[in-house]
Amino acid sequence: MDSTRAPAGSPDAQISPGKSIAYWSSHPPTVNSMLGGYPQISRTDLRGSAAFWAKLLRQHPPSAPSPMISVDCGAGIGRVTAGFLSDISSIVDVVEPVESFAKETGKQKLEGQGTIGEVFVKGIEDWTPEMGKYDLIWNQWCTLYLTDKHLVDYLKRCRDAIKRPDGWIIVKENTTKDIRDGHDGKDVYDEDDSSVTRTNEKLLDIFRDAGLTIVANEIQKGFPKGLGLYPVRMYALRPEANKK
Ligand SMILES: C[S@@+](CC[C@H](N)C(=O)[O-])C[C@H]1O[C@@H](n2cnc3c(N)ncnc32)[C@H](O)[C@@H]1O
Incomplete structure (x- = not known):
């Protein structure tokens, strides 16, 4: 059996990278496309990221100041690179x-x-990111295109690619609505772009399976309620202390 295949019947078994790429390739390179037709949330999103990052650094100051090398993963047209990462980094891949x-x-x-x-x-x-290259690996709205297994493997590679001891892996991602809001608490497959929106709990399990500690986990605030968007969470991750 191919160990990279998701178990039959699980939502991520339906993921098809070809379908995701075809979906995105059919969209023009605009902020409107990147944000699913809601370009008005970009400012709030970027501010939320900047505030999350500033709080993280206040609570976990770097051991030595140094120019930051970041990477914007699933970058789209570079909305996050231009509006946030270029502000805190000297180089953004x-x-x-x-x-x-x-x-x-x-x-x-x-x-x-x-x-x-x-x-x-x-x-x-x-x-496969270069070993020890990055101070910050930013993953926004792209981990939902990977099966659980591919995501764990990818995060393990990220774990090796961040600089120790001060590097960070950030995942900013949609999560399913809470079971308390009448939802069924399961991952949801979306056939339009062949993605899986995961529960918060599933993502936490995936991070732990990748040997990462969840240092912070916050919901992005300020998106208009009327848009009915999935809750967006920001996770700050670091290697578990005993993982090389
Ligand atoms: C919702 S957009 C987000 C773009 C950007 N992160 C932002 O916040 O503006 C999703 C992006 O993920 C990209 N994507 C699709 N499949 C991917 C994959 N397997 N790995 C990385 N990125 C992927 C798409 O091409 C698209 O640019």
């Missing part, structure tokens, strides 16, 4: 499987002083 989006990242007006470094045109399931 980019990983994005849709070539037209990846090319667009180079055309963005970056808000901060940072510059774009390497651009990897591939899915994160196929990307």
